Amino acid sequence: MTKAQDNYLQDLAASRRGYAINRLCGSLKDAANRRLFTRDEDAYCDAYGLTPEQKRAILDRDWTAMLDLGASIFYTFKLAVLDEKSMQYLGGVFTGMSAEEFTAAMRSGGRRFG
Missing domain, CATH: 1.10.700.10 (Dioxygenase LigAB, LigA subunit)
Known part of the structure; x- marks a missing residue:
């Protein structure tokens, strides 16, 4: 990869x-x-x-x-x-956030690239 x-x-x-x-x-x-x-x-x-x-x-x-x-x-x-891990948990692992922080980031529009 x-x-x-x-x-x-x-x-x-x-x-x-x-x-x-x-x-x-x-x-x-x-x-x-x-x-x-x-x-x-x-x-x-x-x-x-x-x-x-x-x-x-x-x-x-x-x-x-x-x-x-x-x-x-x-x-x-x-x-x-x-x-018993969620996709949000994995998202947090891959981004250095907790599952809750990752979920909040996605709900607020996700990561911004720029």
Whole structure:
């Protein structure tokens, strides 16, 4: 994933780099997979062939590292939901705000670029 002015671009290179982590996170849409993941996160990561860096990001819930390693926010959000985290929480993580501050910023018109 390449960064451009604080934005992540999910280009082809990032998609290839993040394929395993996105597959893992995408699998969490199924209840049976969520149970397996919750039972043994380490083994579940191994079953999806994550790199050591991707595995560490998943296990540590290092959301920013996941994106740096090629993950898509749309897939990582499935993991966040499993942890009962909101999109506003993730928005706060990515912007250095609390979930409440991020929500307030979005309600007041969002970030201004200029």
